[in-house]
Amino acid sequence: MASHRFVHLVESELIKLTNWKEINHVLEQAFVSVSNKDKSSGQPYSSQPARSFVHVGDAGALLCMPAFLGNISVKSDSSQSNPAGPAARTSSLACKLITSFKDNPSRNPSLPDIIGNIFLFDETTGQLQATLEANYLTGLRTAAASIVATEQVFLPRIADKSKLVLGIIGTGVQGEFHAMGFMKTHKFVQVKLWNRTKARSEQLKTKLTQLAPNSCNPDVNISVHDSPEECCTNCDIIVTATSSSVPIVFKRFLKQNVHINAIGSGLQHHTELAQDIYDECSVFIDYWNGAKAELATLKSTIVGEVGEVVLKQKVVPSSGITVFQSLGMAVEDAAIGKLFYSKYMEQLNKGH
């Protein structure tokens, strides 16, 4: 067997390699890959079954998320050494194993709700190439998925993009990654925060205030709110990132043209928003295979996959409420795993 080098990438290493534009670029391709049914089209393609769950009583679950992602560029055309040429294409074979144990944050000492690793394989030989700690990467890729979905589904209908207000409902790990990713890549005049435990949204406000000078709007106003209603008022874009099994956002809280990225999961993956929102909105999803399994009880109009929008196979509404119902999918992990591994190896080969 050919010898090969195996690496384990820990969070401190991954933090140094983080670039939101590159992450959004590979996430967009992950979306495209699941909607592209024509391998010869020159677009990314993928193979990804619905993920499997092993439940540990009521305590938690182990999720197994394998995927193959073909014909992706980990660098955008503009960021490669020869920007005039097409970005080099590669592929990624990966499996994320991740546990979710809802009581972990309240343990002493506290532990994350989700704990995972991405296993990255050589796509020619099948050898294990790398393992990457996946708590940080799951935060990044879930936020990037919401950012790409917002760009595709919502921003085309907004004429003036200079006065946007962002609301974050649930300022845990995911809420924090979403606030940071959106502020790094889009201009907001205000970022509004609400969390069940208020101290946690105050802490995030402090972090975001420090980040603001390096965000798209150094003068952004960051505010903490006492109720989900107060937080959602006047928001253009909302992120719900809680483990609530009962609705916390209702239609009466919302502006007419709002876009919601609903990423949290309680007993079901669609419990954070009230039925009166689902009765009226257009829902976009990450992948049909997952939605058939995990959104079977959702009563709403599912328009299509975000990748179908990128490929112009589905049209987005020109007004009204839109929801990106994010389940999270294995190709997102395969994409971000390959991006970070490639960047790490490139630096290693340059002798850094």
Ligand SMILES: NC(=O)C1=CN([C@@H]2O[C@H](COP(=O)(O)OP(=O)(O)OC[C@H]3O[C@@H](n4cnc5c(N)ncnc54)[C@H](OP(=O)(O)O)[C@@H]3O)[C@@H](O)[C@H]2O)C=CC1
């Ligand atoms: N779609 C996707 O791709 C992904 C989805 N997720 C899901 O996102 C959610 C958040 O994950 P993460 O940020 O890592 O977890 P954290 O434990 O860091 O945060 C959980 C958040 O949920 C809040 N919360 C929990 N229960 C309730 C409730 N009953 N009412 C209101 N708020 C509540 C917590 O508030 P408090 O601080 O008061 O406890 C906290 O803000 C989880 O459901 C997770 O499964 C995670 C990864 C990927």
Ligand SMILES: O=C([O-])C1=[NH+]CCC1
């Ligand atoms: O996609 C993902 O990694 C997860 N979705 C819910 C918990 C973890």
